[in-house]
Amino acid sequence: MKTIALTFEGPYTNKEYVPSNSGVYCVYACIHSKATSMVTYKRLLYVGESTDVKTRIDDHERLDDWMAHLRQGEKLCYTFAGVTSPDRKRAEAAIIHKYAPPVNEHKYALLSYKTEMKISGRKGLLASTFTVGNSI
Numbered sequence: 001m002k003t004i005a006l007t008f009e010g011p012y013t014n015k016e017y018v019p020s021n022s023g024v025y026c027v028y029a030c031i032h033s034k035a036t037s038m039v040t041y042k043r044l045l046y047v048g049e050s051t052d053v054k055t056r057i058d059d060h061e062r063l064d065d066w067m068a069h070l071r072q073g074e075k076l077c078y079t080f081a082g083v084t085s086p087d088r089k090r091a092e093a094a095i096i097h098k099y100a101p102p103v104n105e106h107k108y109a110l111l112s113y114k115t116e117m118k119i120s121g122r123k124g125l126l127a128s129t130f131t132v133g134n135s136i
Contacts, residue, residue: 001114001131004091007121010079011039020054023082024091027057027103028124029070030077039077041124045069046103049092053080065103079124090115097132099125 012018013032018025027046030039045066050056057078060066066076083091094115096104114133119126 001116002087002090003116003118004083004087004094005118005120006081006083006091008079008081008119008123008126010122011041011077011124012080013039013075013077015054015057015076015078018054018057018078019080019082020052021080021082022051022084022088023053023080024049024088024095025053025057025081026079026095026124026126027066027101028077028079029074031074032077041077042071042074043069044099044101044125045076046101047092047095047099049083049088062103069102079122081119081121091117094130094132095126098127098130 006024025048026044028044029042032039046062094117096106116131118129
């Protein structure tokens with residue numbers, strides 16, 4: 001079994017502030033109160049990975065799909081956890097497998113081995129610990 005620890009940063013309500021680093025990112029439907037600067041996570045919409053998360057989000061071909069899932073008063077917000085290959089793709093697949101975000105295609109093939117995720121920081125709606133995959 002492989003254990004992957006991720007520490008999430010964010011939420012970023014403006015994608016300009018998402019780091020230009022290698023990692024995993026989550027796209028949420030959120031409500032942002034400008035008066036209190038508080039963000040309330042509503043739903044996890046998408047999970048992705050990239051060697052440069054900011055550039056990936058800026059040019060993402062699924063932006064319209066993310067926007068289509070927003071309800072009145074909601075906006076997109078993003079969280080980020082730095083991680084490099086090969087764990088980046090496995091971490092992405094594990095989160096997708098656990099939460100089945102509506103805009104993701106499911107990547108079960110990457111989970112041929114059991115993966116334990118330890119999530120900390122500004123983790124949004126993600127559990128602190130979970131395990132997915134086969135019992136190999």
